[in-house]
Amino acid sequence: MSYFPFFVDIKGWLCVIVGGGKVAYRKVCGLLAFGADLHVIATAFIPEFEHLGNQSGRLRRSCREFQEEDLRGADLVIAASDDEGLNQRISVFCRQAHIPVNSASGKEDSSFLFPALITEGPVTIGISTGGNSPALAHFLKERIQGVLPEEIGETAQELGKLREIFQKQYPDSPALRRSLSGTLAEESLKTGKIPDECALIEAQNLMNKKTDKRTNTT
């Protein structure tokens, strides 16, 4: 089965992670980068956690046994202990309470999976094999990274600004706005150049040329 990919704003979400090993650390790093608040509970932590600090209060660590009480108010839960029974109990509790849960013990106990992630500014690409082969997800990620233009994040940001300009300039012409956005995105991918207002004028010229050509041939 394939999994539906959501792009969710998790800023300020309370994420509870049970476990302080390699798996928990990988998930913690991923979630921190997207602005979540984390509470990690584990009987022992790998040293990498020390280097994370408390992330200006966004990362809290409790060095003790997990208690069910820890799940109160959680928006998202990761069961990443090495105790399969515990991971399973956490998963059952969360599913009953409708809290999204990911378990390191297997996808059967997870209501969502983590993808291999490419993040460049506002551009995020998530790759999943539906849990079949994390290794394949990793290699696919490397391949995609190899063909992405370096400045893709900045390009997306600039296209966002230009899009706002079109919305003001051509409020009643959605088709024109779509063509302009499309032409600019295509050109910046072709040339590898970050679009700016000059690119906007060029795109308008290009579109005029295309329109002229069509009119002349009809």
Ligand SMILES: C[C@@]1(CC(=O)O)C2=NC(=C\c3[nH]c(c(CCC(=O)O)c3CC(=O)O)Cc3[nH]c(c(CC(=O)O)c3CCC(=O)O)/C=C3\N/C(=C\2)[C@@H](CCC(=O)O)[C@]3(C)CC(=O)O)/[C@H]1CCC(=O)O
């Ligand atoms: C993408 C990434 C995200 C992340 O975890 O952060 C990810 N695993 C990554 C790394 C990684 N995984 C493994 C190792 C150890 C080395 C090795 O053993 O080879 C390493 C370390 C490394 O490779 O460096 C082994 C492994 N993984 C899972 C199992 C158990 C199982 O299959 O039951 C086993 C045990 C062995 C096996 O059977 O292979 C399970 C899952 N791993 C997933 C995601 C989910 C499905 C993704 C999909 O749909 O494809 C799922 C279901 C869990 C989940 O949802 O979290 C991240 C890629 C980093 C990147 O490149 O970005």
Ligand SMILES: NC(=O)c1ccc[n+]([C@@H]2O[C@H](COP(=O)([O-])OP(=O)(O)OC[C@H]3O[C@@H](n4cnc5c(N)ncnc54)[C@H](O)[C@@H]3O)[C@@H](O)[C@H]2O)c1
């Ligand atoms: N290492 C991998 O790449 C990988 C990949 C996929 C799945 N897994 C599975 O994920 C699990 C975790 O892997 P890991 O390498 O992070 O393990 P680990 O042994 O490094 O860490 C396990 C953590 O669970 C904590 N823990 C155990 N019982 C607890 C309890 N009752 N309360 C609080 N904390 C408790 C321990 O303190 C420790 O921090 C394992 O079961 C493993 O089989 C590992």
